[in-house]
Amino acid sequence: MEFYNTSVIQSWERFYRANFINSLTGFKSVSLVGTADESGNENLGIFSSIVHIGSDPALVGYINRPRMAAPHTLANIESNGIYTINHIQPSFLEQAHQTSAKYPPEISEFESVGLTPEYHENIKAPFVKESNVKYALSLKEIIPISHNDTFLVIGKIEVVQLGGNFVSPDGFIDLNKAGSICSNGIDSYYATSSIGRYEYAKPGKKPQKIN
Amino acid sequence: MEFYNTSVIQSWERFYRANFINSLTGFKSVSLVGTADESGNENLGIFSSIVHIGSDPALVGYINRPRMAAPHTLANIESNGIYTINHIQPSFLEQAHQTSAKYPPEISEFESVGLTPEYHENIKAPFVKESNVKYALSLKEIIPISHNDTFLVIGKIEVVQLGGNFVSPDGFIDLNKAGSICSNGIDSYYATSSIGRYEYAKPGKKPQKIN
Numbered sequence: 123m124e125f126y127n128t129s130v131i132q133s134w135e136r137f138y139r140a141n142f143i144n145s146l147t148g149f150k151s152v153s154l155v156g157t158a159d160e161s162g163n164e165n166l167g168i169f170s171s172i173v174h175i176g177s178d179p180a181l182v183g184y185i186n187r188p189r190m191a192a193p194h195t196l197a198n199i200e201s202n203g204i205y206t207i208n209h210i211q212p213s214f215l216e217q218a219h220q221t222s223a224k225y226p227p228e229i230s231e232f233e234s235v236g237l238t239p240e241y242h243e244n245i246k247a248p249f250v251k252e253s254n255v256k257y258a259l260s261l262k263e264i265i266p267i268s269h270n271d272t273f274l275v276i277g278k279i280e281v282v283q284l285g286g287n288f289v290s291p292d293g294f295i296d297l298n299k300a301g302s303i304c305s306n307g308i309d310s311y312y313a314t315s316s317i318g319r320y321e322y323a324k325p326g327k328k329p330q331k332i333n
Numbered sequence: 334m335e336f337y338n339t340s341v342i343q344s345w346e347r348f349y350r351a352n353f354i355n356s357l358t359g360f361k362s363v364s365l366v367g368t369a370d371e372s373g374n375e376n377l378g379i380f381s382s383i384v385h386i387g388s389d390p391a392l393v394g395y396i397n398r399p400r401m402a403a404p405h406t407l408a409n410i411e412s413n414g415i416y417t418i419n420h421i422q423p424s425f426l427e428q429a430h431q432t433s434a435k436y437p438p439e440i441s442e443f444e445s446v447g448l449t450p451e452y453h454e455n456i457k458a459p460f461v462k463e464s465n466v467k468y469a470l471s472l473k474e475i476i477p478i479s480h481n482d483t484f485l486v487i488g489k490i491e492v493v494q495l496g497g498n499f500v501s502p503d504g505f506i507d508l509n510k511a512g513s514i515c516s517n518g519i520d521s522y523y524a525t526s527s528i529g530r531y532e533y534a535k536p537g538k539k540p541q542k543i544n
Contacts, residue, residue: 124500125453126493131391134504141504143388146468146493148362148420148508149515149525150385173384174361175396176481177354180342183396183485185386209359212528216540223534234536242336257357262480267487269473270387274394274485276478282337282357289335293345293352294518297359303528304360304515307505309543310530314360314523317423317514323434325445329427332520 145307152305154218155184156206156239156248157198159227164239164248165194166231168221170305172207180279182207182259188271194227196264199275203261204246208253211301215311242281254285254300294319356518363516365429366395367417367450367459368409370438375450375459376405377442379432381516383418391490393418393470399482405438407475410486414472415457419464422512426522453492465496465511505530 131139150170157165171185184207186196199205210218217235225231232239232248239248245258259277266273288300297314304312319332342350361381368376382396395418397407410416421429428446436442443450443459450459456469470488477484499511508525515523530543 124495124498126495128489128491131490131493136389138504139391140388142500142506143391143490144385145504145506145508146466146490147383147385147393147418148364148466148513149360151359151361153359171384171386172358173382173394173396174355174358175382175478175483177351178347179480180350180354181478181480182358183384185384185394207358215528216531219531219540220534223536223538225536229536255357255359263478265476265478265485267386267392267474267476269390269392269487272386274476276480279342279354279357280339282342284335284337287335289353293349293356294521295353295356297356297517298523302359304525306508307530309532310505311528312509312525313528314515314525317426317522317524319518319521320427320430321520323431325434325436325440327434329430 141307149304149306149312152210152303152311154208154210154221154250154253155195156208156250157195158202158247159198160201163228164230164232165198166221166237166248166250167192167195168218175276181262181276182279183274183276186273186275196273196275199261200264202246204258205277206245206247206249206256206258208250209255209300209302211254212303212313214252215303242283245281249283255288255295255297255302257282352518360515360517360523363421363514363522365419365421365432365461365464366406367419367461368406369413369458370409371412374439375441375443376409377432377448377461378403378406379429386487392473392487393490394485394487397484397486407484407486410472411475413457415469415491416488417456417458417460417467417469419461420466420511420513422465423514423524425463426514453494456492460494466499466506466508466513468493
């Protein structure tokens with residue numbers, strides 16, 4: 123067993139600590155967030171800190187870094203009120219990772235990395251055409267997190283697009299079928315394989331797999 | 334391409350919608366949250382909405398359901414100020430899933446499902462002995478999310494325990510080596526396999542894999 127306490131963690135070099143802490147929290151639903159400013163200039167960024175908040179209403183959150191570190195996505199969401207979240211498949215992972223490079227605001231990451239913007243009626247934010255699982259959100263609230271100047275950005279799901287028949291009879295989306303990947307830490311990406319689904323648990327009853 | 338808009342989603346039966354929306358956000362870092370009340374009564378619950386907030390200070394958040402739906406974990410964290418998060422390996426997945434059954438507050442899920450509480454000096458919350466990757470957090474803030482009565486619970490990492498040598502030379506924790514799993518939706522669990530790590534991205538430079 124290896125132990126690390128606060129003072130050990132605090133003593134580490136900055137990048138070592140970032141790698142360690144970022145990977146400690148586990149696998150993440152890495153996705154591309156698509157936005158546009160009021161003139162229609164497009165922005166695309168890779169985000170991994172996406173979190174399910176509720177199903178009814180359908181609310182999704184993500185953590186946005188401090189304004190100085192990642193200004194374009196947040197500014198576009200604030201001015202436009204709408205944004206898209208797009209899953210990543212291995213076929214365009216290199217392009218997705220490359221969106222994390224620091225491009226000037228007038229440069230579209232779509233064009234720079236080689237991904238295709240796609241629009242849906244009434245949604246003034248670009249989807250990623252190549253993505254098999256994508257959804258648009260209307261901004262509900264931006265909650266500042268005072269401890270480190272980050273933000274919890276909460277949106278309501280407005281429209282969902284799936285690139286095939288990935289939905290099981292009970293509503294569950296089979297992300298293995300869709301080819302969605304996940305991430306860990308700052309820079310590591312993973313494919314997944316299903317272990318199984320388990321029935322709703324009840325006290326005194328052994329967990330049963332859903333076949 | 335299949336489209337679903339707000340009114341379609343709203344028209345669905347409750348469990349169908351919950352399965353769909355919960356799986357739409359992608360793979361999640363499913364973990365067991367260990368707490369104790371002031372008398373030392375232990376509680377263990379499975380949570381999937383864990384989110385990295387920052388590395389310096391090392392902050393982790395998770396979404397807690399409304400108080401009526403999931404009262405024990407939140408009440409224990411509020412009264413005790415400390416809690417643990419424990420990754421899940423396939424070897425004890427059934428037990429981990431079973432903690433989601435609605436046990437009365439005086440019943441320890443550890444005992445009911447067959448997992449072993451473990452204590453570390455000065456941490457008044459139980460770790461899961463069987464877990465290979467686990468950490469304790471001190472409560473920093475509970476932020477209410479008004480839209481659906483959930484909460485973002487933010488904690489600072491106080492101590493980390495790893496069950497083996499999973500840390501790469503640059504600080505990255507190899508969760509494949511540790512055997513940590515991830516989840517999707519309400520009830521589906523996954524093993525992962527590495528696609529690769531990519532170097533820090535720069536404009537005009539093709540993404541390079543870290544060997």
